[in-house]
Amino acid sequence: MARDRFATRAAILESAAELIAAKGVGALGVNGLADAAGCDKVLIYRYFGGLDGVLSALGAERMLWPSALPTEADGDVSLADAVYAVLLEEWAALSGGALMLGASAAEVVGANALGPATAAQRTERHASMIALLREQYRVPPYVDLPALVEILCAALTLFALRAAHTSGSAASDSSPHAHTFDPNSPAGWRRIEKTVTAMSRALLDAD
Numbered sequence: 001m002a003r004d005r006f007a008t009r010a011a012i013l014e015s016a017a018e019l020i021a022a023k024g025v026g027a028l029g030v031n032g033l034a035d036a037a038g039c040d041k042v043l044i045y046r047y048f049g050g051l052d053g054v055l056s057a058l059g060a061e062r063m064l065w066p067s068a069l070p071t072e073a074d075g076d077v078s079l080a081d082a083v084y085a086v087l088l089e090e091w092a093a094l095s096g097g098a099l100m101l102g103a104s105a106a107e108v109v110g111a112n113a114l115g116p117a118t119a120a121q122r123t124e125r126h127a128s129m130i131a132l133l134r135e136q137y138r139v140p141p142y143v144d145l146p147a148l149v150e151i152l153c154a155a156l157t158l159f160a161l162r163a164a165h166t167s168g169s170a171a172s173d174s175s176p177h178a179h180t181f182d183p184n185s186p187a188g189w190r191r192i193e194k195t196v197t198a199m200s201r202a203l204l205d206a207d
Contacts, residue, residue, distance in 0.1 A: 005047065008037070008039050008043055008047070009047045009048075011037040011038065011039065012033065012037045012039065012043070012044060012047065012048070012054060013054065013057060013058060013061065013062070014037075015033055015036035015037040016028060016033055016037075016054050016055075016058060017058060017062060017099050018036065019032065019033065019036060020058075020099060020102040020103070020106070020114070021098030021099045021101075021102050022098070024102055024105055024106075025055070025102060025103075025105070025106040025109070025112055025114055026109065028051060028054075028055075029051075030044055030045075030050070030051060033051070033054070052112070052113045053113075055106075055112055055113035055114040055117070056113045056117065058103075058114060058117070059103075059113065059114055059116070059117020059118065059120070059121070060117065062099065063097075063099075063100070063121075064099070064100055064103040064114070064117060064118045064121050065094075065100060065103070065118060065121040065122040065125055066089075066090045066093035066094050066097065066100065066125070067125055068086050068087075068089040068090035068093060068125070068129065069086065069128060069129055069132055070082045070083075070085070070086045070129065070132050070133055070136065071085075072136070078137075078201075078204070078205055079133065079137035079138070079139065079204045079205070080197075080200040080201040080203075080204035080205045081200075082133060082136070082137060083133065083145075083148070083149070083152075083200045083204060084152075084196050084197045084200040084201075086129060086133075087149070087152050087153060087156060087196060087200075088156075088193060088196065090153065090156070091156040091157075091159075091160060094156075094157065094160050095160040095163065095164070101160060101161060101164050102114075103115075103117070103118040104118060104157055104160070104161060105161055106118065107119055108161075122153075126146070126149055126150070126153070129149065130145055130146055130149060133145065139204075140204065143203055143204060148200075148203060148204075152196055152199070152200075156192070156196070159183040159192055160183070162183050163183035163184050166183075166184055
């Protein structure tokens with residue numbers, strides 16, 4: 001019995017997500033996607049209009065950016081604590097999500113429909129994050145909180161991508177290059193986390 005339209009469409013999207021997670025958006029092609037989904041390539045054009053349509057559908061229907069929101073404020077948590085905690089939570093989720101990493105890389109590369117979808121999800125989720133932070137904490141008037149979040153997020157995203165693309169080639173903590181930020185080494189991760197914490201506190205707690 002032939003699969004129905006919805007099952008075939010779902011198989012195409014799932015296969016596209018798996019291919020992007022494993023090899024990156026640049027490796028996605030109509031023939032390879034059809035083989036992975038177990039369907040005729042004509043169905044990719046019929047249901048999505050081509051690869052750009054597949055990528056647009058992934059952007060609309062899949063999580064391409066982590067959903068990390070601050071926990072409810074209490075008296076022992078400062079604005080700085082809340083900001084770096086939620087950013088590090090987002091970073092951890094991004095680092096562990098192969099499709100999200102592939103989508104972030106697609107945004108950097110450009111010239112595909114997945115990049116704008118990733119940016120749109122990040123913008124929406126950061127807007128919710130910042131709205132909750134403003135609701136729960138007093139933001140110093142001299143701080144541009146959206147800009148701070150985006151700058152720190154961009155740096156952490158770069159480290160997540162670097163770690164994914166250099167897996168297995170990290171320098172040991174005792175090597176001559178251990179002074180550099182190596183996101184593959186435990187010491188490198190600790191230094192990055194420590195620095196994000198220090199920057200957040202310097203800017204947000206100095207009122």
